[in-house]
Amino acid sequence: MSESNILEISGLTVEFRSGGRWITAIRDVDLTLAPRQCLGIVGESGSGKSVTALSILRLHPAKSTRIASGRILYQGRDLLAVAPGELARIRGSEIAMIFQDPMSSLNPVLTIGEQIGETLRIHQGLNRADALAKAVGLLDMVRIPDARRRVAEYPHRLSGGMRQRVMIAMAIACRPKILIADEPTTALDVTVQAQILNLLRDLREELGMSVILISHDMGVISEFTDKIAVMYAGQVVEQAVGDGLFDAPMHPYTSGLLRAIPNIDRDVDRLATIPGSIPDAARMVPGCRFHPRCPEALESCRSEAPAMIDLGGLRQTRCPPRAERQGMIGGRS
């Protein structure tokens, strides 16, 4: 494990049991996260973003899931191998997670204060009263007005945006080193989305956390993250640091995603989409997984499954033709 990374996922392959067979949901995923970095994972629905994120804290349904291979190194330990007791200690205190649907992610029969306080009682041994007092402070921190009154309320009294703030308060209660946010704003309306994302950015700076932000919205990813991994059909297909990915995408799928961003300045009749859909995980296509939808596909793309190609400068792609072209240009200049 390199010193500069707080989290290193390597060779992660996860399978789900479906009708007596094991179906591979993600294959050979490699990702790294540096301290205070915000890693964005982007991709269409079903590309394996959540499966990847849930693997870190081993939150998959135990019986129907199998981690076929891979390691997730956190502070020198493989999270996939630590004992359940140790995992429970890490969950919520060192690595915390928030989810896509704030409406269903909070327990309807426990008060907000109880749910936030529980994290503190588990990990910091606070008593009920102290935990509750601290919960009020946390609600202030996530900018929920009238926090003192809100702690005694139940989730159904709050709007979606407020509930997501409660989820965030719960997640940062123990000042975790890593916060995983799996599409935290997808279920919220646009103005609330921006508020939540800004809040997350401020908290990251304030608490010095590393963040993994998952989204299928390229706009969100470009604005809030400093490193990007693009996922397609269970694989990472391109990785880049900074704006490189937007200036010169190194995978046709990334190009497609960028074309699909709605743009107010550009006056188009119809939004560009990527034709076709993600292949079924149970019947994965041979060769490059994107080739049936790729406008640039060559004969070799149909048969040879491409490995990740390192382009230098922390740039990686799974598209050999584009990598070659880049190399040619690089060679000429």
Added chain:
Amino acid sequence: MLRLITFRLAHAVPILLIIAVLAFLLMQLLPGDPAVLMAGEGATPQAIQEIRQRLNLDQPLVRQLGTWLLHLAQGDLGSSLQLNQTVVSAVAERLPVSLSLAAISLLITVPAGIMLGVVAAYARDSWLDAVAMAVALIGVSVPTFWIAILSVILFSVTLGWLPSAGYVPLSEGFVPWLLALIQPAIVLALFQIGFLARMTRSAMLDVLDQDFIRTARAKGVVESVVLWKHAFRNTLIAVLTVVGYIFSLLIGGSVIVEQVFALPGVGRLVVQAVLTRDYPLVQGTLLLFGFIFVLINIATDILYLIVDPRVRYD
């Protein structure tokens, strides 16, 4: 909350009235002349006439209903034809037996059924689940009288551990009372445990799939707390509904067990009243069961308010 409880109680009044009218109509719905039926074969015309007068059957229907409701309001349900008692005192004398039986049975059923259901749901599709559900299935499907007889043969006749029949009032000591009731209570509970376990299991399976369970795990909550605090508390509405239903079944449905174990409870009284065509007594017990059902329903509704914040506010 107080307003809701008051509202719920007020709501019960018309229902209780309907039950009273139905109990009254029971007598009218009998084919033929109830007085003749009640008097039995070979009764003299005088005897029949006497019954008719005693039960006001010679009056117009509306008048009869008025009298019946008026008496009912005063706590007067008339007298039994066969027993030398008023209906109220006959029922009141036997009610403690049935209530004791139901209470002990419920005290066994609730923890056992919930435990079995929760464990089965948590260990879904494992051998533990299979065993728990097999036990529940046996409890539900084997006839109560058969279990009762087997139990008596084993524990009373062969082993001689427990009395096979009879009731000892609580006033004669807690232990003798418990010893007299424990065997019939367990026999009664066996069916209900199976029922409650199956309902609890399916409610738990629904809850365990919810997002907030994953949230709890992501916070580092240990599995036992996830199970009881985060999941089970969300099934309380469903569980309470079933427990309330079971409690009313226990009070009404103890007929067989009271018969086998010769317990002088309301269940036996009903059988006796029907067999001897003691209609005032049948009416009285019918009324009692109706009232108890309604009371249990109200109690369940009020408990909903306590266990579920969503009900509390809406």
